[in-house]
Amino acid sequence: xxxxxxxxxxxxxxxxxxxxxxxxxxxxxxxxxxxxxxxxxxxxxxxxxxxxxxxxxxxxxxxxxxxxxxxxxxxxxxxxxxxxxxxxxxxxxxxxxxxxxxxxxxxxxxxxxxxxxxxxxxxxxxxxxxxxxxxxxxxxxxxxxxxxxxxxxxxxxxxxxxxxxxxxxxxxxxxxxxxxxxxxxxxxxxxxxxxxxxxxxxxxxxxxxxxxxxxxxxxxxxxxxxxxxxxxxxxxxxxxxxxxxxxxxxxxxxxxxxxxxxxxxxxxxxxxxxxxxxxxxxxxxxxxxxxxxxxxxxxxxxxxxxxxxxxxxxxxxxxxxxxxxxxxxxxxxxxxxxxxxxxxxxxxxxxxxxxxxxxxxxxxxxxxxxxxxxxxxxxxxxxxxxxxxxxxxxxxxxxxxxxxxxxxxxxxxxxxxxxxxxxxxxxxxxxxxxxxxxxxxxxxxxxxxxxxxxxxxxxxxxxxxxxxxxxxxxxxxxxxxxxxxxxxxxx
Amino acid sequence: xxxxxxxxxxxxxxxxxxxxxxxxxxxxxxxxxxxxxxxxxxxxxxxxxxxxxxxxxxxxxxxxxxxxxxxxxxxxxxxxxxxxxxxxxxxxxxxxxxxxxxxxxxxxxxxxxxxxxxxxxxxxxxxxxxxxxxxxxxxxxxxxxxxxxxxxxxxxxxxxxxxxxxxxxxxxxxxxxxxxxxxxxxxxxxxxxxxxxxxxxxxxxxxxxxxxxxxxxxxxxxxxxxxxxxxxxxxxxxxxxxxxxxxxxxxxxxxxxxxxxxxxxxxxxxxxxxxxxxxxxxxxxxxxxxxxxxxxxxxxxxxxxxxxxxxxxxxxxxxxxxxxxxxxxxxxxxxxxxxxxxxxxxxxxxxxxxxxxxxxxxxxxxxxxxxxxxxxxxxxxxxxxxxxxxxxxxxxxxxxxxxxxxxxxxxxxxxxxxxxxxxxxxxxxxxxxxxxxxxxxxxxxxxxxxxxxxxxxxxxxxxxxxxxxxxxxxxxxxxxxxxxxxxxxxx
Numbered sequence: 016x017x018x019x020x021x022x023x024x025x026x027x028x029x030x031x032x033x034x035x036x037x038x039x040x041x042x043x044x045x046x047x048x049x050x051x052x053x054x055x056x057x058x059x060x061x062x063x064x065x066x067x068x069x070x071x072x073x074x075x076x077x078x079x080x081x082x083x084x085x086x087x088x089x090x091x092x093x094x095x096x097x098x099x100x101x102x103x104x105x106x107x108x109x110x111x112x113x114x115x116x117x118x119x120x121x122x123x124x125x126x127x128x129x130x131x132x133x134x135x136x137x138x139x140x141x142x143x144x145x146x147x148x149x150x151x152x153x154x155x156x157x158x159x160x161x162x163x164x165x166x167x168x169x170x171x172x173x174x175x176x177x178x179x180x181x182x183x184x185x186x187x188x189x190x191x192x193x194x195x196x197x198x199x200x201x202x203x204x205x206x207x208x209x210x211x212x213x214x215x216x217x218x219x220x221x222x223x224x225x226x227x228x229x230x231x232x233x234x235x236x237x238x239x240x241x242x243x244x245x246x247x248x249x250x251x252x253x254x255x256x257x258x259x260x261x262x263x264x265x266x267x268x269x270x271x272x273x274x275x276x277x278x279x280x281x282x283x284x285x286x287x288x289x290x291x292x293x294x295x296x297x298x299x300x301x302x303x304x305x306x307x308x309x310x311x312x313x314x315x316x317x318x319x320x321x322x323x324x325x326x327x328x329x330x331x332x333x334x335x336x337x338x339x340x341x342x343x344x345x346x347x348x349x350x351x352x353x354x355x356x357x358x359x360x361x362x363x364x365x366x367x368x369x370x371x372x373x374x375x376x377x378x379x380x381x382x383x384x385x386x387x388x389x390x391x392x393x394x395x396x397x398x399x400x401x402x403x404x405x406x407x408x409x410x411x412x413x414x415x416x417x418x419x420x421x422x423x424x425x426x427x428x429x430x431x432x433x434x435x436x437x438x439x440x441x442x443x444x445x446x447x448x449x450x451x452x453x454x455x456x457x458x459x460x461x462x463x464x465x466x467x468x469x470x471x472x473x474x475x476x477x478x479x480x481x482x483x484x485x486x487x488x489x490x491x492x493x494x495x496x497x498x499x500x501x502x503x504x505x506x
Numbered sequence: 507x508x509x510x511x512x513x514x515x516x517x518x519x520x521x522x523x524x525x526x527x528x529x530x531x532x533x534x535x536x537x538x539x540x541x542x543x544x545x546x547x548x549x550x551x552x553x554x555x556x557x558x559x560x561x562x563x564x565x566x567x568x569x570x571x572x573x574x575x576x577x578x579x580x581x582x583x584x585x586x587x588x589x590x591x592x593x594x595x596x597x598x599x600x601x602x603x604x605x606x607x608x609x610x611x612x613x614x615x616x617x618x619x620x621x622x623x624x625x626x627x628x629x630x631x632x633x634x635x636x637x638x639x640x641x642x643x644x645x646x647x648x649x650x651x652x653x654x655x656x657x658x659x660x661x662x663x664x665x666x667x668x669x670x671x672x673x674x675x676x677x678x679x680x681x682x683x684x685x686x687x688x689x690x691x692x693x694x695x696x697x698x699x700x701x702x703x704x705x706x707x708x709x710x711x712x713x714x715x716x717x718x719x720x721x722x723x724x725x726x727x728x729x730x731x732x733x734x735x736x737x738x739x740x741x742x743x744x745x746x747x748x749x750x751x752x753x754x755x756x757x758x759x760x761x762x763x764x765x766x767x768x769x770x771x772x773x774x775x776x777x778x779x780x781x782x783x784x785x786x787x788x789x790x791x792x793x794x795x796x797x798x799x800x801x802x803x804x805x806x807x808x809x810x811x812x813x814x815x816x817x818x819x820x821x822x823x824x825x826x827x828x829x830x831x832x833x834x835x836x837x838x839x840x841x842x843x844x845x846x847x848x849x850x851x852x853x854x855x856x857x858x859x860x861x862x863x864x865x866x867x868x869x870x871x872x873x874x875x876x877x878x879x880x881x882x883x884x885x886x887x888x889x890x891x892x893x894x895x896x897x898x899x900x901x902x903x904x905x906x907x908x909x910x911x912x913x914x915x916x917x918x919x920x921x922x923x924x925x926x927x928x929x930x931x932x933x934x935x936x937x938x939x940x941x942x943x944x945x946x947x948x949x950x951x952x953x954x955x956x957x958x959x960x961x962x963x964x965x966x967x968x969x970x971x972x973x974x975x976x977x978x979x980x981x982x983x984x985x986x987x988x989x990x991x992x993x994x995x996x997x
Contacts, residue, residue, distance in 0.1 A: 115948040144951045169951065177950050213960060220904045222957035222964055226947060229956035236960070271954070272904035273889060273897060311897075312850050312890035338846060338886040340900040340907075343915065344924040348839055348879050352886060355829060355843045359803050373907065373915075374929040375945040388839050395829040395843060398764065399803035406764060406802075409831040413711045413763035416831075416864065424834065424864075433835040438865040454866040456717060457606040459668050460635045460660065463762070465720035466713035469704060469727070473713055 034059045034072075037090055045256040046090050050299035052080035060086050060097035068104045069403060078103050082292070083328050084363075085201075085301035087138065087162040087261040092198035096160045098137055100303060100330045105402055106358040106393040108135075109164070109332070109366045110386050113142035114151065115376050121151050127382045128155055134386040134430065138200075138364065140164040148173060153197055162200035164263055167191045168227045179230040180237040184247045192254050201261040203227060203305065204251060206244035207287040208267035210235040215280035221271035224308070228267020248291060252298035261301035263332060264288045269308035272340050276310045277317060282325075289325040296327075303364065306333035306357075309340060315353055319360045330363035337368065346372040351388040358396025365389050365396075383430070390429050417463050418476045421448045525550045525563075528581055536747040537581050541790035543571035551577050551588035559595045560894060569594050573783070574819050575854075576692075576792040578629065578653040578752040583689035587651045589628055591794060591821045596893055597849040597884040599626075600655070600823070600857045601877050604633035605642065606867050612642050618873045619646055625877040625921065629691075629855065631655040635717075639664060644688055653691035655754055658682045659718045670721040671728040675738045683745050692752040694718060694796065695742060697735035698778040699758035701726040706771035712762035715799070719758020739782060743789035752792035754823060755779045760799035763831050767801045773812060780816040787818075794855065797824035797848075800831060806844060810851045821854035828859065837863040842879040849887025856880050856887075874921070881920050908954050909967045912939045 035058045040046040051058050057076050064086055065072040078084035084101025100107050110131035112124055124143070131139055138161050143151045148170050156163050168182070171190045175181040191202065205227040213232045216222055223229040231242050244251070255262070268284040270276040288304050295302045304326045306318055315336065322331045335350030336357065342349050350368040358365055369377040369385035377385065397405035408427060415423035421438065428434040438447075441454035452461035467473035526549045531537040542549050548567050555577055556563040569575035575592025591598050601622035603615055615634070622630055629652050634642045639661050647654050659673070662681045666672040682693065696718040704723045707713055714720040722733050735742070746753070759775040761767040779795050786793045795817045797809055806827065813822045826841030827848065833840050841859040849856055860868040860876035868876065888896035899918060906914035912929065919925040929938075932945035943952035958964030 115945055115951065145948060172950070179956065216957070217961050219961050220901060220963060221908045222954055222961045224953050224957075226951050226953040226956075229953040232960060233956055272907075273900045274904055312846060312886055313892075339882060339889060340904050341885060341918060342878065342882050342920045343903075344919060344921055344928050345878055345882060348842055349882050349886070351839055352843050352846045352883070355803065356847070371928055371931075371946065373944075373946075374925060375932045377946075378931075387833065387836055391830060391833050391836060391840050392843070394832060395803055395840070398830060401804075409764045410711060412834075413765055413831050416763070417712045427832060428835065429833045430835055434865060437835050437862055440862075440869070441866045453864075454606060455862065455864075455868075457636060459663070460606065460717050462715050462717040462720040463713055465670065465717075465724055466707070466715075469723060470708050470710050470713045472711060 032057075034062045041090065045299055047256055047259040047299050047301060048079050048086045048088065049082065049296070049301045050256070052076045053299055060088050063097050064099040064104075067098065070103065074103060075099065079301070081328075082296055082302065083330065085261050085303055085330055087164070087200035087301065089195065089198045089200045089258050089260055091196060091258060092156055092159075092163070092200055094157060094160055095162065095200070098162065100138075100332070100364045102328075102330065102361050102363055104363070105405070106362070106396045107137035107364045108386065108389040108393050109138040109140060109364055110136040110382060111140045111142050111366065112155075112382065113140070113144070114146060115144050120146070121154055123379065124151055124155060125158060126379050127377075128159060130379050130382050131386050132159070132161060134383060135390050136161060136367075136386050138162045138164060140166070140366075142166060142169065144169045144173065149193075149197070152194070152199070156198045163198070164201040164203065165194055165199050166203040166227050166265070167194050168205065168230055170194070172230060179233040182230065182234055182243075184243040184250070187244065188247070188250060188254065191251060195254055195258040195260050199260060201263045201303070203263045203265040204244055205231045205265035205267040206242060206248050206291055207264060207284040208232055208235070208242055209245060209284070209287055210239075210241050212268060212280055212283050215278070215283060216268070219270075219278070219280070220274040223267065224271030225265060225267040225269055227265050228269070231267055245287070245291075248294055249298070252295055252300050255300045256298055259301075261303065262291075262295050264291055264302060264304050266305040266307065269306070269334070270310070272309050273311050276307065277314050281307065282321060285321060286325050289327060292326050292329050303330040303332045306331050306362070307336045308334055310336035310338065310353060312338050312353070312356065315356045316360050319357060319362060323361070331357075331361065332364040332366060333357050333362045334366045335368050343373045344370055346370065347385050347388040351392045354389060355392035355395045358393055359399040365393055387430050414472065417467075417472060419449075419451045419463075523548075525553045532581065536790055538747055538750045538790050538792060539570050539577045539579065540573065540787070540792045541747070543567045544790055551579050554588050555590040555595075558589065561594065565594060566590065570792070573787055573793065574821065576752050576794055576821055578655070578691035578792065580686065580689045580691045580749050580751055582687060582749060583647055583650075583654070583691055585648060585651055586653065586691070589653065591629075591823070591855045593819075593821065593852050593854055595854070596896070597853070597887045598628035598855045599877065599880040599884050600629040600631055600855055601627040601873060602631045602633050602857065603646075603873065604631070604635070605637060606635050611637070612645055614870065615642055615646060616649060617870050618868075619650060621870050621873050622877050623650070623652060625874060626881050627652060627858075627877050629653045629655060631657070631857075633657060633660065635660045635664065640684075640688070643685070643690070647689045654689075655692040655694065656685055656690050657694040657718050657756070658685050659696065659721055661685070663721060670724040673721065673725055673734075675734040675741070678735065679738070679741055679745065682742060686745055686749040686751050690751060692754045692794070694754045694756040695735055696722045696756035696758040697733060697739050697782055698755060698775040699723055699726070699733055700736060700775070700778055701730075701732050703759060703771055703774050706769070706774060707759070710761075710769070710771070711765040714758065715762030716756060716758040716760055718756050719760070722758055736778070736782075739785055740789070743786055743791050746791045747789055750792075752794065753782075753786050755782055755793060755795050757796040757798060760797070760825070761801070763800050764802050767798065768805050768808060772798070776812060777816050780818060783817050783820050794821040794823045797822050797853070798827045799825055801827035801829065801844060803829050803844070803847065806847045807851050810848060810853060814852070822848075822852065823855040823857060824848050824853045825857045826859050834864045835861055837861065838876050838879040842883045845880060846883035846886045849884055850890040856884055878921050905963065908958075908963060910940075910942045910954075
């Protein structure tokens with residue numbers, strides 16, 4: 016994209032520019048963002064995404080056309096606020112919710128959705144596998160302002176009675192069509208688990224840990240036939256183009272332990288996902304690629320290099336990765352480490368892992384833990400990649416911290432409620448929102464307090480405090496703080 | 507070290523080898539491990555450390571002699587089980603405990619110590635700044651099987667009445683001597699905060715965030731004189747050699763925000779710490795170097811490269827680093843990311859950060875959160891560096907996971923109690939410790955269950971389960987599990 020092209024588009028957009036709206040797209044056989052981007056058209060969704068990202072609309076269009084960015088926005092998901100996933104934009108996070116046959120219900124899933132959205136999840140996947148799956152999904156889609164993804168094979172399995180061997184392409188296409196109509200924005204399709212790859216897992220410690228992957232593997236073994244999702248991939252594309260559903264090409268062969276990381280099975284499938292990406296792009300269908308999983312730190316960079324090379328730079332959507340297997344109960348942390356790193360290296364969407372991973376279905380508090388851990392990872396990645404505007408929030412909260420502006424510090428925190436609760440655990444009185452210290456060091460040992468007058472910011476802040484004190488004689492500070500102020504004067 | 511040399515030493519050690527014991531060391535003017543290592547002697551402590559690390563005693567000796575490893579072991583800390591800190595050994599973690607003037611007491615500090623030790627902390631620092639500091643410290647040292655470090659300037663400040671300007675070298679040496687006699691294994695000394703470095707912080711957002719650093723800066727500014735710890739560094743060395751106290755050369759100028767990372771003030775001090783390292787080594791005193799703090803991911807590698815180059819490869823002891831400032835309440839996570847990475851790059855000791863950082867004094871549960879997050883970081887670093895034996899635990903727990911051996915999985919977890927509690931939250935009955943699934947996926951959707959017979963390990967495991975069932979007809983499995991077994995037979 017030339018600079019002049021860029022500014023020409025911008026000019027048009029600020030003046031009389033009219034983006035392609037959804038009604039116009041619906042009059043064509045392909046409503047996908049990629050189709051329109053490739054026609055050189057900027058859609059309403061691209062425009063809104065550009066505003067959110069503070070990027071040029073033309074950059075959004077060209078990245079979507081190139082396949083390096085997706086805007087998962089099913090035309091039937093009317094409550095959606097469009098967002099994008101791609102290396103040119105900020106790193107995003109996904110929260111998995113959904114029940115299992117053993118646990119949870121509609122109300123609890125809605126609570127998980129709301130909590131995830133409130134804390135900043137960018138997309139959500141409904142992985143429900145039990146009860147009335149259609150009901151849960153339609154309720155969630157109606158409520159969700161963020162894209163919602165699914166793994167349609169779960170529902171297909173439920174509908175054929177629970178045996179993977181009984182799955183058929185007909186049952187799958189029927190479920191995919193229904194979910195697309197309901198407004199699902201992206202779907203995980205395990206079309207890369209080829210028959211010939213199944214024997215490659217025989218020396219693994221943890222076999223196949225993707226649920227969809229293991230279903231397809233069992234189907235292939237039982238029928239001695241090729242994966243029907245691979246064989247009928249173009250039929251899925253035909254459905255997707257009517258609703259603009261994006262592919263999340265499933266990594267059915269992802270490693271489930273450090274031992275199995277970066278093995279032949281994993282990379283064989285990744286190569287096939289690259290081939291499927293090209294096939295989807297021929298239909299102008301948007302694609303992202305799912306990635307692992309369980310990867311030691313020294314192999315994380317390799318993951319993204321392989322993905323970019325084999326899958327033509329389609330956005331990479333990784334599950335963590337966890338960097339050690341030994342901490343069940345803390346896999347939001349083991350995986351936030353890997354997620355931050357792979358985000359820095361170039362992954363576009365980080366699928367959260369909650370503390371319950373490997374142990375049970377997450378409850379709403381686990382969702383909170385997972386989302387916050389991943390907001391940290393994604394933001395740290397944005398900062399490390401130098402993405403525009405990312406560091407600003409760090410600088411703002413650091414200023415508030417140095418100025419002992421506790422309220423502002425809480426406001427700027429990823430989870431204000433938790434930050435304030437922790438502060439108030441030892442110093443709950445309102446007075447202590449104004450003091451130059453917390454309970455960690457106490458008044459005498461606060462380093463920032465001691466070093467205030469050594470910096471420009473600190474001097475300015477001291478001046479402001481002094482002025483405030485003169486202006487508002489009624490708003491006297493606490494005794495403890497007065498003691499401190501004497502100390503400051505004594506420097 | 508040649509291989510033949512290596513095996514010669516090993517042979518000696520397994521046969522009639524007698525290491526230098528503490529009584530022999532006490533008859534000399536310098537009892538430090540480094541002094542004896544440089545005499546070519548292997549001490550009892552080196553031998554025990556070698557056994558713990560599964561390394562050759564001669565390697566331990568040579569690394570200690572070279573200054574790339576320390577064994578912090580004050581001769582008066584009699585309850586100590588010697589350990590080492592250095593790049594040739596496993597990555598270690600430190601837990602900070604201690605009260606502040608606002609919060610905590612002796613009993614609570616002991617609880618924090620015990621919890622930290624139980625969860626695997628390798629060293630502990632008593633950072634008490636309020637109440638009867640001598641009492642807390644002597645109680646903690648008596649109880650602690652791990653090295654205990656302090657920051658003696660805190661007590662010195664308390665004893666001169668709380669004003670940094672009133673600190674003197676006499677007061678400091680008195681406190682250092684007393685703490686050394688009590689058995690403190692390593693001490694943070696902020697001798698690198700030189701007078702001429704203080705103006706370098708003027709454009710920082712968060713000034714000086716090291717408590718000792720800000721005290722020394724204020725002292726220098728008030729007296730217009732050079733840091734007295736720098737001027738009298740050799741006097742400190744004289745005390746240290748009588749007890750074998752190790753230096754933890756304090757990073758008084760570490761950044762307290764991403765904005766201030768890697769700035770001139772930080773690296774100017776680091777260069778001085780390198781100079782002080784050489785001075786300490788002339789006295790055969792062991793040294794490690796403290797490091798930051800707040801560092802974005804893309805600058806973490808630079809930290810260790812600078813430290814190694816400027817400080818002659820003395821072990822690097824970092825505080826995190828946190829990789830973003832925006833998550834107060836979750837800084838055990840923001841910092842575990844940085845800690846894992848810097849551990850992988852070569853840091854030897856990772857000082858934990860708890861969820862309470864920036865908000866208040868940690869309580870015993872915060873200590874748990876911090877220790878576990880850092881055990882994760884250190885272990886992930888060991889795995890990524892390929893340290894001997896590190897990956898074994900990951901492989902064992904992965905096997906247990908694939909075999910649905912829940913009890914073994916809990917046993918091998920970093921925090922067994924939490925892992926089991928989370929599992930039992932949805933499936934508490936004893937039966938469910940034997941089932942081939944958890945509440946995350948339920949029986950029908952467990953991927954590992956579905957892919958068991960695709961791997962050698964899975965087949966072996968199925969055989970064992972079948973045999974067990976034949977042997978023990980009384981121990982019938984639950985109905986749910988029977989349903990599953992039918993499914994497996996149907997493959």
